[in-house]
Amino acid sequence: MNLTLNWIEVASVIGVVATAGGLAILYRRLSSKRERNGLRPDYSAEIATLRDLVITLQLRVDELTVAEEGRAASLGTFSPPSSINVNKRSEALRMYNRGGDTDSVRAALGLPRADAMLLRKVQRVLSTPLPGTPHRSGNHLNGILRPASQ
Numbered sequence: 001m002n003l004t005l006n007w008i009e010v011a012s013v014i015g016v017v018a019t020a021g022g023l024a025i026l027y028r029r030l031s032s033k034r035e036r037n038g039l040r041p042d043y044s045a046e047i048a049t050l051r052d053l054v055i056t057l058q059l060r061v062d063e064l065t066v067a068e069e070g071r072a073a074s075l076g077t078f079s080p081p082s083s084i085n086v087n088k089r090s091e092a093l094r095m096y097n098r099g100g101d102t103d104s105v106r107a108a109l110g111l112p113r114a115d116a117m118l119l120r121k122v123q124r125v126l127s128t129p130l131p132g133t134p135h136r137s138g139n140h141l142n143g144i145l146r147p148a149s150q
Contacts, residue, residue: 084115092116096123 084092088109095105096119106116 084111084119089119092119093123093126096120097127 088111092105092109092111095108100108102113102116102120105111105119106113109116111119
């Protein structure tokens with residue numbers, strides 16, 4: 001019987017040692033967490049400063065938006081120049097081929113001077129024969145502007 005009691009004492013000592021070790025580990029972890037929480041820097045002042053800065057920047061953006069809207073309203077709306085439609089363009093080229101000048105084309109078609117001058121330059125380029133191409137009888141632009149009559 002003595003042997004049985006000795007075994008029980010050894011088992012209880014091992015249990016007490018294991019429990020004491022577990023409690024020591026638990027205490028160590030809790031105390032290290034407490035220390036880390038105490039060492040953690042306090043960023044509340046920086047957070048408050050950054051919040052104030054964000055509010056200031058938002059107010060500045062709002063001011064600039066209002067100023068830009070006012071400036072845009074004072075400038076009015078921009079309308080890009082209109083392009084020449086195909087009918088006016090082809091009629092201007094026909095008039096130039098017949099010998100018309102820039103002022104008469106402008107007056108007849110109601111074109112701005114710059115557009116009429118541009119079309120005159122286009123007509124000159126189209127009427128210049130390419131090197132090495134023979135002239136056809138009549139208008140040598142027949143193949144370019146419209147199909148050649150057979």
